[in-house]
Amino acid sequence: MRYDSTHKQQTRTRVLEAAARAIRLSGPDRVGVAGVMAEAGLTHGGFYAHFASKDDLVAAAIAHMFEQVRARLQRETEGRGAAEGLAAYVDFYLSRRHRDARDVGCPVAALASDLPRLSDAARAIYADGVSGLAVALGAKLEALGREDAGTLGRSVVAELVGALALARAEPDARRSDAILAASRRHLKRRLGLEMRS
Numbered sequence: 001m002r003y004d005s006t007h008k009q010q011t012r013t014r015v016l017e018a019a020a021r022a023i024r025l026s027g028p029d030r031v032g033v034a035g036v037m038a039e040a041g042l043t044h045g046g047f048y049a050h051f052a053s054k055d056d057l058v059a060a061a062i063a064h065m066f067e068q069v070r071a072r073l074q075r076e077t078e079g080r081g082a083a084e085g086l087a088a089y090v091d092f093y094l095s096r097r098h099r100d101a102r103d104v105g106c107p108v109a110a111l112a113s114d115l116p117r118l119s120d121a122a123r124a125i126y127a128d129g130v131s132g133l134a135v136a137l138g139a140k141l142e143a144l145g146r147e148d149a150g151t152l153g154r155s156v157v158a159e160l161v162g163a164l165a166l167a168r169a170e171p172d173a174r175r176s177d178a179i180l181a182a183s184r185r186h187l188k189r190r191l192g193l194e195m196r197s
Helices: 005-026 033-039 044-049 054-077 082-093 096-100 107-117 120-143 149-169 173-191
Strands: none
Touching: 005 033, 005 044, 005 054, 005 107, 033 044, 033 054, 054 082, 054 107, 054 120, 082 096, 082 120, 082 149, 082 173, 096 149, 096 173, 107 120, 107 149, 120 149, 149 173
């Protein structure tokens, strides 16, 4: 049976979704092609119709994760002014829901420690994704009149990722919640967003 290009793209997207979840949960080194294909409801034999290698799959999955980051930022900020949208994104990013959603959460926090062991292609895609997030946040800051918007955008990414990583590492739920709450409060104060969410 022959399938059209739409079917092939849909199948590839299913594989990328499964790979992205597995990579976030277990790390790229512990993800196997057979397991990803089974999770996507496909046989291992179909893998090479979409990817040249496991490294190719990992790089494509990272790119897919950053597409999801862009979509989330768009959803959180759409129809809102720059300050309100930025405050909403901070609230989402440093939320209990995001902390606990390791299988679908931000790849920056999930993959930072794995990067040195990944292929050059995967590392370049990750770096581009981080840069894209910083630029998008910087654009919101620039709309607020911040002259240091570019530098501040990168700093905001670092603060969001660091706070999320620390909250995920904390085994005590109350202390983890406190990390998120304090980080939200201080970051929004630093950006002048205290009353925006």
